[in-house]
């Protein structure tokens with residue numbers, strides 16, 4: 001199925017062939033077109049939503065324990081096919097195979113959390129809130145919900161959404177990124193193999209036309225979005241204006257503070273992975289290192305320069321490599337142009353990844369690691385999300401100055417501090433205006449039992465992805481108050497009911 005020249009969709013429990021407006025999918029390491037993917041029409045999206053809506057009544061009535069058992073089975077199948085899925089991620093995204101496996105396993109952790117559905121959905125009960133009156137709150141599913149996901153985590157980000165949406169009793173339509181669409185179809189196939197009823201999970205491939213069709217569809221009750229900030233804002237505005245519940249996670253510019261007392265060697269190693277892992281194409285990538293004191297900055301820059309020279313860069317399928325290519329030629333050109341811009345803006349280019357040549361991959365989207373020193377807040381390379389292997393070093397004199405930089409930035413996704421001083425760390429975690437915070441942890445991506453979300457322009461909406469927030473996002477609370485008078489004769493009561501009487 002996945003070898004067909006044009007990838008279609010997955011609707012109502014089966015592959016749904018389509019060759020409408022085929023878009024090329026490339027191997028980022030070679031630049032070769034490996035397949036095409038159909039861009040769904042409005043009619044195809046409406047068909048998927050209709051199938052999801054038709055599947056909802058029976059799925060809603062399916063006991064949570066039975067839904068959870070499907071997730072248990074699903075986890076086994078995901079683990080069985082883990083190598084195949086990681087290879088699929090690398091072939092279309094380009095990230096190195098260990099990194100692909102890492103993102104996939106973080107997705108599987110959400111499936112594991114979803115196996116706890118019976119516990120998560122058991123609600124709240126109060127006996128005798130009044131004479132012979134009991135009251136309880138239950139979490140009811142919403143109906144059809146949709147997910148729209150970015151290219152940079154083709155397995156993990158969809159898995160942030162659909163396992164929890166489904167175990168909560170909803171049916172789901174996923175619109176994955178058109179740049180790496182194969183994994184979503186594989187995830188759908190395995191759900192069917194795990195025993196999920198037809199129509200509960202559907203995938204439509206597509207672009208803005210498909211997204212707008214989901215935003216406009218009256219039967220789509222809620223939308224989860226992850227992607228860039230301008231599109232997140234658009235999705236939030238349009239979706240909420242259409243009466244839908246929306247969570248829209250956007251872009252980032254994540255700072256690390258390096259305090260003078262930090263273990264500099266450890267901090268430099270952490271920065272290498274967090275800045276250049278996945279070629280910087282992570283919403284939690286560290287793209288700014290704020291060094292407190294010139295001595296700290298000099299030491300960090302020297303170490304980073306040395307470590308960058310030792311980076312192994314090449315195709316992601318070669319497990320010896322540390323870093324693969326960028327996703328597309330267009331994105332490659334955009335990131336390069338930011339490096340040109342940084343030089344024009346007056347930042348000091350310490351490591352210039354533009355000179356990298358990967359033997360035998362002249363058409364791959366490779367860019368070496370780039371390191372800028374002496375970056376200042378007025379520069380666009382500091383203000384804007386580059387989403388590539390570009391690390392900016394900034395120099396300040398105090399921790400408060402470092403924290404002010406972070407607080408004044410428009411994004412607030414992740415941040416971390418490297419220090420041995422518990423008091424400095426506590427002051428930082430308590431005050432900083434960012435959603436996910438690390439202490440000597442460069443990528444503080446919450447595990448599946450917590451929830452993921454940023455502040456400021458990194459998230460539009462009130463509830464985070466996965467973890468406890470996802471139960472709230474994918475359910476609607478209903479509170480029932482019930483009396484069985486057992487022979488008590490009641491008179492009409494005209495005062496507002498309270499427990500005073």
Ligand code: NAD
Nearest residue numbers: 149150151176177207208211227228231249250251252283
């Ligand atoms: P993107 O915003 O270009 O695309 C995301 C999704 O939106 C895709 O499915 C795409 O098809 C769709 N889309 C694109 N343009 C659209 C339009 N005009 N109207 C409607 N839909 C549209 O993002 P991307 O380039 O795929 O991913 C990278 C971005 O995602 C980065 O900004 C990164 O920071 C962000 N991201 C954020 C998080 C987070 O949790 N905050 C996680 C991963 C990625």
